[in-house]
Amino acid sequence: MPIFDHFDFLAPLYETFIPPKDPQEMWRFADLPASGALLDAGGGTGRVAQFMSGKANPIVVADLSCKMLSEARQKDGLRPVCSHTEKLPFADETFARIIMVDALHHVCDQRGTVDELWRTLQPGGRLVIEEPDLRLFGVKLLALAEKLALMRSHFLSPPRIAELLNYPNARVHIETGSFNAWVIAEKQIKL
Numbered sequence: 461m462p463i464f465d466h467f468d469f470l471a472p473l474y475e476t477f478i479p480p481k482d483p484q485e486m487w488r489f490a491d492l493p494a495s496g497a498l499l500d501a502g503g504g505t506g507r508v509a510q511f512m513s514g515k516a517n518p519i520v521v522a523d524l525s526c527k528m529l530s531e532a533r534q535k536d537g538l539r540p541v542c543s544h545t546e547k548l549p550f551a552d553e554t555f556a557r558i559i560m561v562d563a564l565h566h567v568c569d570q571r572g573t574v575d576e577l578w579r580t581l582q583p584g585g586r587l588v589i590e591e592p593d594l595r596l597f598g599v600k601l602l603a604l605a606e607k608l609a610l611m612r613s614h615f616l617s618p619p620r621i622a623e624l625l626n627y628p629n630a631r632v633h634i635e636t637g638s639f640n641a642w643v644i645a646e647k648q649i650k651l
């Protein structure tokens with residue numbers, strides 16, 4: 461079963477099971493507020509993006525699940541866009557900030573997705589990819605559970621995600637928490 465069916469099915473209850481969390485960490489890692497647009501790629505119901513309102517403008521939520529996006533549509537200040545992250549309908553260098561939370565392991569083409577995020581990020585901008593940290597035992601169990609649920613998830617460790625960001629104009633570092641890790645890439649301005 462394709463992944464978007466899972467999320468279409470889960471959408472109305474998604475935030476009951478995965479409630480919004482304190483946004484301070486993401487504000488810090490994404491260096492917000494910022495002047496310019498922010499993209500939440502695979503942003504689903506806008507669970508995370510809702511807290512980015514007022515920190516950048518506009519706040520765009522791109523996701524392939526219409527049902528997840530219809531939840532996002534009910535939140536003030538979000539612009540939902542139905543799209544695969546592998547082929548984003550935005551011009552080069554559109555966004556000052558891009559975040560992707562708990563979604564990279566769900567996309568079919570991770571290489572293509574990261575290339576699209578990088579293409580649409582402005583020079584001087586910042587990309588933050590938050591994922592469960594596969595180096596932790598609890599996350600390995602989660603990865604197994606998602607496989608058993610036929611979710612086609614493909615988790616990468618934070619260093620592997622950082623390798624995907626191996627662009628000549630990228631400055632990349634990793635932050636780690638008790639369950640998640642953040643791979644943070646700054647797009648250098650060409651001199």
Ligand SMILES: C[S@@+](CC[C@H](N)C(=O)[O-])C[C@H]1O[C@@H](n2cnc3c(N)ncnc32)[C@H](O)[C@@H]1O
Pocket residue numbers: 463464467501502503504505506507508522523524525528543544545546560561562563566567568
């Ligand atoms: C676990 S949810 C996370 C949603 C949101 N980022 C959050 O943290 O609440 C994963 C999301 O990725 C979306 N997704 C999966 N594959 C995608 C793709 N190729 N392009 C766009 N969205 C995708 C799903 O529809 C779902 O909304």
